[in-house]
Amino acid sequence: MNDTHKMNDLKTVGEFGLIDMISRQVQADSSVCVGIGDDCAATTMPSGHVLLTTKDLLIEDVHFRRCWTSLYQLGRKSAAVNLSDIAAMGGSAHHLFLGVALPEDMALADIEQFTQGFLDEIAAAGATLCGGDTCRSTGSLIVSVTVQGSIAADQVVQRSGAQVGDHIYVSGTLGDSALALAQLQRGIIPDDYLAQRHHTPTPRLQLGQQLAERKLAKAMIDVSDGLCADLGHILEKSHCGALIDRRKIPLSVVTQQHLRQHPEDEELVLRGGEDYELLFCVSPQHGNAVADLAQQLELSLTDIGTIQDFAGGLQQLDSNGQRCTIHTQGFNHFG
Amino acid sequence: MNDTHKMNDLKTVGEFGLIDMISRQVQADSSVCVGIGDDCAATTMPSGHVLLTTKDLLIEDVHFRRCWTSLYQLGRKSAAVNLSDIAAMGGSAHHLFLGVALPEDMALADIEQFTQGFLDEIAAAGATLCGGDTCRSTGSLIVSVTVQGSIAADQVVQRSGAQVGDHIYVSGTLGDSALALAQLQRGIIPDDYLAQRHHTPTPRLQLGQQLAERKLAKAMIDVSDGLCADLGHILEKSHCGALIDRRKIPLSVVTQQHLRQHPEDEELVLRGGEDYELLFCVSPQHGNAVADLAQQLELSLTDIGTIQDFAGGLQQLDSNGQRCTIHTQGFNHFG
Numbered sequence: 001m002n003d004t005h006k007m008n009d010l011k012t013v014g015e016f017g018l019i020d021m022i023s024r025q026v027q028a029d030s031s032v033c034v035g036i037g038d039d040c041a042a043t044t045m046p047s048g049h050v051l052l053t054t055k056d057l058l059i060e061d062v063h064f065r066r067c068w069t070s071l072y073q074l075g076r077k078s079a080a081v082n083l084s085d086i087a088a089m090g091g092s093a094h095h096l097f098l099g100v101a102l103p104e105d106m107a108l109a110d111i112e113q114f115t116q117g118f119l120d121e122i123a124a125a126g127a128t129l130c131g132g133d134t135c136r137s138t139g140s141l142i143v144s145v146t147v148q149g150s151i152a153a154d155q156v157v158q159r160s161g162a163q164v165g166d167h168i169y170v171s172g173t174l175g176d177s178a179l180a181l182a183q184l185q186r187g188i189i190p191d192d193y194l195a196q197r198h199h200t201p202t203p204r205l206q207l208g209q210q211l212a213e214r215k216l217a218k219a220m221i222d223v224s225d226g227l228c229a230d231l232g233h234i235l236e237k238s239h240c241g242a243l244i245d246r247r248k249i250p251l252s253v254v255t256q257q258h259l260r261q262h263p264e265d266e267e268l269v270l271r272g273g274e275d276y277e278l279l280f281c282v283s284p285q286h287g288n289a290v291a292d293l294a295q296q297l298e299l300s301l302t303d304i305g306t307i308q309d310f311a312g313g314l315q316q317l318d319s320n321g322q323r324c325t326i327h328t329q330g331f332n333h334f335g
Numbered sequence: 336m337n338d339t340h341k342m343n344d345l346k347t348v349g350e351f352g353l354i355d356m357i358s359r360q361v362q363a364d365s366s367v368c369v370g371i372g373d374d375c376a377a378t379t380m381p382s383g384h385v386l387l388t389t390k391d392l393l394i395e396d397v398h399f400r401r402c403w404t405s406l407y408q409l410g411r412k413s414a415a416v417n418l419s420d421i422a423a424m425g426g427s428a429h430h431l432f433l434g435v436a437l438p439e440d441m442a443l444a445d446i447e448q449f450t451q452g453f454l455d456e457i458a459a460a461g462a463t464l465c466g467g468d469t470c471r472s473t474g475s476l477i478v479s480v481t482v483q484g485s486i487a488a489d490q491v492v493q494r495s496g497a498q499v500g501d502h503i504y505v506s507g508t509l510g511d512s513a514l515a516l517a518q519l520q521r522g523i524i525p526d527d528y529l530a531q532r533h534h535t536p537t538p539r540l541q542l543g544q545q546l547a548e549r550k551l552a553k554a555m556i557d558v559s560d561g562l563c564a565d566l567g568h569i570l571e572k573s574h575c576g577a578l579i580d581r582r583k584i585p586l587s588v589v590t591q592q593h594l595r596q597h598p599e600d601e602e603l604v605l606r607g608g609e610d611y612e613l614l615f616c617v618s619p620q621h622g623n624a625v626a627d628l629a630q631q632l633e634l635s636l637t638d639i640g641t642i643q644d645f646a647g648g649l650q651q652l653d654s655n656g657q658r659c660t661i662h663t664q665g666f667n668h669f670g
Contacts, residue, residue, distance in 0.1 A: 033385055033488075033491065034424075034491065034493055037494075037572070038424070038493050038494050038495075038572075039389060039420040039421075039423035039424050039494070039555075039556060039557060040387040040388055040389040040420050040421060040423070040424045040426065040484070041387070041388050041389070042385045042386065042387055042424065042486075042491050043385060043386045043388065044385055044386070044488075045380075045386060047382075050368055050377045050378060050379055051377065051378045051379070051380060051386065051483070052375040052376070052377055053375055053376050053378065053430070053432060053465065053466065053481070053483065054374060054375040054376070054432075054466065055390075055432045055434050055466070055467060055468055055479070055481055056434070056468050057434045057436055057468050057470055057477070057479055059436050059470065059472060059473070059477070060473075061473050062436070062470060062471060062472065062473055063470070085374040085375050086374075086375060088374035088375070089369075089373070089374050089375045089377065091375065095388070097388060097389075097390045097481060099390055099391070099392045099479055101392055101394050101397070101477070130388065131388065131389065131390070132390060133390055133391050133392050135392055135394065135397060135398070136397060137394060137397065138394070138395075138396050138397055138474075138475065139473075139474050139475070140473065140474070142392070142394070142436070142477055144390070144392055144434055144479035146388070146390055146432060146481045148386070148388065148483075149375070151377075153368075153379075156368065156369065156377050158369055158373050159372075159373050159374070160373075220374075221374060222374060237372070237373075
C-alpha cells in the first residue's frame with residue numbers, strides 16, 4: 001500500500017503517476033538493462049536462442065465482460081493467454097509489455113488489482129514486465145499484451161511438422177472454459193472449478209518446454225479457438241488430415257456430469273475455445289516418453305487420435321464409434 | 336490486387352482470410368525464422384546487441400479521427416510513432432507486430448490501405464511485419480503496435496545521461512504537428528506541409544543511430560508529448576534542470592507565419608506534441624561533430640539551450656530575453 005491510495009482516481013494521479021504506481025509493483029530482473037520509464041525497454045536474451053514474440057488484444061465486451069470477472073482475474077488471464085502462445089512453441093517467457101486504454105471513471109484500486117493479477121501470473125512464469133503504454137479509452141477497457149520469450153534455435157516447435165501416423169495428444173481437459181462461458185451467457189453462475197478454468201487458465205509452459213527439449217512434439221498449438229479449429233491449423237500447415245476419437249477426448253468430472261444432463265452441449269468439447277491446453281503431435285514410437293512426462297508433470301496427456309492423409313480432412317469416430325467428417329471451423333472474430 | 340477484393344467485407348473473408356490478405360502484403364526477411372501464421376514469431380537478432388522494444392496503442396477518437404486522416408496515412412503514422420521510440424534509443428528497427436480491433440462495418444479496401452501504409456513506413460526503416468492479432472471491435476478502431484529493434488550493448492542512449500553544461504539540441508522543427516491538429520480542431524484544413532507533418536511524421540532513425548554510434552548523445556527522447564514535457568522527462572531521469580532559449584527553437588516557415596498572425600498560439604511550440612523530432616543532450620566540446628552530422632544528414636539540428644543544476648528546474652529565456660521558470664507538464668492522458 002502506498003501514497004497513491006490517497007488519490008483514488010486517474011485524473012488526480014495522471015498518466016505518469018499511474019506508470020509510477022505500476023513500476024513500483026514490478027520486481028527487478030538482471031536481463032532487463034532498461035525497464036519501464038524510457039522510450040524503449042532494453043533487454044538481453046540467452047545466447048543461441050531465437051526470440052519468440054506474440055501479442056494479443058483483449059477488448060471489453062468482445063473478449064471479456066467486467067461484470068463476469070474480477071479485475072485481478074482479468075489481469076491474470078491477460079497474461080496467461082499470451083504466455084500460452086510461448087508455451088505452444090516450446091519456449092520460455094522472459095519479458096512482457098502491457099498496453100492499457102482505461103475508461104476515465106475506472107478506480108485506481110481496480111487498476112492496481114488488474115496489474116497485480118498480471119504480475120502474479122507472469123511471476124509464476126519467471127517473466128518480468130518491462131514496459132508498455134497507458135492511455136484513456138472513450139469507452140471500453142482495452143488490454144494489449146506482448147510477450148517475448150526464447151528457445152534454443154533447433155528446438156522451435158511449429159504448427160507445420162505433423163506427419164501421417166503421428167499420435168495427437170492434448171493436455172488436461174477440454175470444454176471446461178467454454179462450458180463456463182455458456183453458463184455465464186445463460187445467466188448461470190459456474191461452479192468454482194469451471195470459473196477458475198475460464199477466468200484464470202494455466203499456460204502450459206513447463207509442458208511445452210519439456211516437449212520441445214525432449215524433441216517429442218513435432219507440431220504444437222494451444223487450444224484457444226477450440227479443438228477442431230486449432231487442430232485444423234496444424235493440419236493446414238502440415239498438409240495432413242486427422243482422425244480423432246470423440247470418446248477419448250479428456251473431460252473433467254464436472255463437464256462429464258453436465259453433458260450427461262445436457263447432451264445438447266456436446267459441441268462445446270469440439271468447438272469451445274479458451275482451454276489453453278496444448279495440442280501436439282508425436283511419433284508413434286514416443287508414446288512411452290509422453291506417458292513418463294505426464295507422470296513427471298502430474299498432468300494428464302491424452303492420445304485422442306492420429307494424423308492421416310490430407311485427402312481425408314478432419315474426421316472423428318463419434319460417441320457411437322461411427323466415422324464422420326467434421327469441419328474445422330472454430331471461433332472467427334468476423335464470422 | 337488479389338481474389339479477396341471480390342469479397343469486400345470482413346464477414347465474408349473472416350478472421351483468417353484477413354490474416355492471409357495481410358500476409359500476402361508482407362515481404363520476406365532472413366532474420367524471420369517463423370513469421371505470420373504460428374503461435375509466435377521466431378526471429379534472430381544481431382549478436383552483441385541488446386533487444387529494444389516499445390509498444391503504443393492508437394485509439395480512434397483519442398489518438399486520431401477517421402474523418403481527418405486517410406487509412407493509408409493512419410497505417411504509416413501507427414508505425415512511425417513506434418519507430419520513433421527506437422530512434423530515441425539510438426537503435427535500428429527490425430520486427431513489428433500489429434494488433435487491430437476492427438469495427439465490423441469497416442471495408443476491406445480500407446483495411447488493405449491501412450496495412451499498405453503500415454508496411455510502406457516500416458519498409459523505409461528496413462523492418463518487417465512478423466505477427467500480431469486481429470479481432471473485432473464493438474466500437475472504435477483500435478491499433479496496437481509493438482516494435483523490436485536492437486543496438487550494440489554499449490551504445491544505448493537513455494533519458495538519464497544528461498549532465499550540467501550539456502547543450503540541448505532538437506532536430507527539424509517543432510510545433511508543426513500541434514498547429515495542424517489545432518487547425519483541424521477549429522475546422523480549418525491545414526496546408527499540405529502541416530498536414531504531412533501531423534499525419535505522416537518521419538521517425539528520425541538514421542539520426543538516432545548516428546548520434547549513438549558516434550557517442551554524441553548522452554541523453555535522448557523523441558518529442559511526442561511536447562518539448563517541455565519531453566525535456567522534463569530527461570531532466571527528471573538525469574536529475575538536472577535546463578535553460579532553453581525560446582528564440583532559438585526551430586520553427587518552419589509556415590509555423591512562423593502563423594504565429595506572427597496568431598501570437599496566442601505560441602504555447603504550441605513549447606507544449607504541442609507529435610512532432611517526433613529527437614531531443615538530445617551533447618557535451619559542449621562536440622558542437623562541431625553535431626554540425627557535421629546535420630550537414631551529412633541534410634537535417635537541421637538546433638542548439639536550443641543548456642543543462643543546468645537541478646535546483647533551477649526548467650527555465651526559459653522568453654521572446655524578450657527575460658528569464659522565467661516554466662512547468663514541464665505536457666500532454667497527460669488523464670489530465
